[in-house]
Amino acid sequence: DVKVTQSSRYLVKRTGEKVFLECVQDMDHENMFWYRQDPGLGLRLIYFSYDVKMKEKGDIPEGYSVSREKKERFSLILESASTNQTSMYLCASSPFGTGGSYEQYFGPGTRLTVT
Amino acid sequence: GNSVTQMEGPVTLSEEAFLTINCTYTATGYPSLFWYVQYPGEGLQLLLKATKADDKGSNKGFEATYRKETTSFHLEKGSVQVSDSAVYFCALSFTGGGNKLTFGTGTQLKVEL
Numbered sequence: 001d002v003k004v005t006q007s008s009r010y011l012v013k014r015t016g017e018k019v020f021l022e023c024v025q026d027m028d029h030e031n032m033f034w035y036r037q038d039p040g041l042g043l044r045l046i047y048f049s050y051d052v053k054m055k056e057k058g059d060i061p062e063g064y065s066v067s068r069e070k071k072e073r074f075s076l077i078l079e080s081a082s083t084n085q086t087s088m089y090l091c092a093s094s095p096f097g098t099g100g101s102y103e104q105y106f107g108p109g110t111r112l113t114v115t
Numbered sequence: 116g117n118s119v120t121q122m123e124g125p126v127t128l129s130e131e132a133f134l135t136i137n138c139t140y141t142a143t144g145y146p147s148l149f150w151y152v153q154y155p156g157e158g159l160q161l162l163l164k165a166t167k168a169d170d171k172g173s174n175k176g177f178e179a180t181y182r183k184e185t186t187s188f189h190l191e192k193g194s195v196q197v198s199d200s201a202v203y204f205c206a207l208s209f210t211g212g213g214n215k216l217t218f219g220t221g222t223q224l225k226v227e228l
Contacts, residue, residue, distance in 0.1 A: 004158070031214055033215070033216075040220055041220060042204060042218040042219055042220040042221050043159075043204065043216075043218040043221075044218075045215060045216075048215060058215070090158055090159065092158075092159075094214045095214075096214075102214045103149075103161045103164070104159075104161070104214065104216060105160075106151075106158030106159040106160065107158050108156070108157055108158045109157075109158055
């Protein structure tokens with residue numbers, strides 16, 4: 001069974017802290033994605049990666065960075081957490097392909113609260 | 116840019132009622148279209164997809180037809196169950212786009228006995 005796991009389901013951090021959200025997939029997928037989900041806004045893409053050490057900005061990269069040192073792991077980093085980064089964070093992976101029709105597989109999400 | 120518009124929720128239905136959730140898109144070219152579902156406390160999972168005009172995606176009794184002329188991909192089910200209560204997201208992606216998805220805002224469905 002395919003699996004995307006995220007390091008925490010719930011996380012509470014203080015303003016200014018450095019926050020790491022980890023995502024691991026066991027499907028040998030090339031593409032990995034980080035989204036944030038907010039009520040009324042749907043899912044918005046923060047960053048994605050199509051290979052180890054490769055990354056591209058999504059629609060809302062400000063305040064975030066990412067790291068992909070191994071194929072199966074994709075980390076989202078909040079360098080200095082702020083209250084407006086309180087959100088649900090979803091990781092996803094998909095096979096590499098240019099057809100545009102490949103399914104993305106999602107993790108269960110991390111609900112981050114910044115106080 | 117590309118965008119997806121979904122009907123506002125929540126949508127509340129009685130069990131065995133007919134469901135329609137509207138989805139329209141704005142895009143240059145012909146994207147692939149998807150419906151994802153998010154059950155409470157879980158991540159999203161693919162419900163169905165269509166990759167070209169007039170294709171019909173179907174799964175678990177849900178259907179959606181890719182209508183190029185109206186740029187729409189409405190989700191339908193003939194008889195909903197309580198277990199269908201979830202948030203439904205319409206999304207699109209393009210060939211050569213790295214499988215990036217553009218999502219709508221989601222529509223919450225509540226099905227009552």
